[in-house]
Amino acid sequence: MDASVNFQLNGNMLIVPCPWEDDKQVTNGERVRYRGGIEVDAxxxxxxxRYKVGSKGPLHETLYETAHGAVKMTRPLYGSSRGKRQRRKDHEFVYVTFKFPKKYGLALTKALYEEEADEIMSYFKTRKEETLWK
Structure with a gap:
């Protein structure tokens, strides 16, 4: 894609596609943010x-989602023991999080919490693994 690059005095760069590239779409219609380092020669x-973000993969694996809650599990860690890779299950944790907007009010939030907590507990009952609560 042809573009013009404008270097600004404050150190910012502005990259603008050329007019004949207007018919091409670079993203899926939304703004995309990247983390990275920029090197400019003389x-x-x-x-x-780009930064190596998530080079080991995501920290949590989403197991189940509700409208305002999520059940996530930390991914299993792998370590080496005398040259052999082994799975360490003793470091897996399950997290249940809820996010309710403040505009819902206390009564509605409590009612939604009870419904979604029941839904999440029924999900836990369907799992074949034994869940240890601490």
Whole structure:
């Protein structure tokens, strides 16, 4: 894709597609944010390198979701023991989180919490693994 790159005095860069590239879509219609480092040489040659975000994968695996809650589990850790890779199950944790907007009010929030907590507990009952509560 052809574009013009404008270097601003405050250190920002503005990359604008050329007019003949208007018919092409770069994203799925939404703004996308990337984390990365930018290297600019004296002649203007620019490299953008992304950070290694999540190089080990996501921290949590989503097991079950409700309208305002989620059940997540930490991913199993792998370690080496005398050169062999082994799965360490003793470091897996299950997290249940709820996020209710403040505009719902206390009565509605409590009612929704009870419904979704029952839904999540019925999910736990369907799992074949034994859940230890601490």
């Amino acid at each position: 002649d203007g040659r620019t490299r953008v390198k």
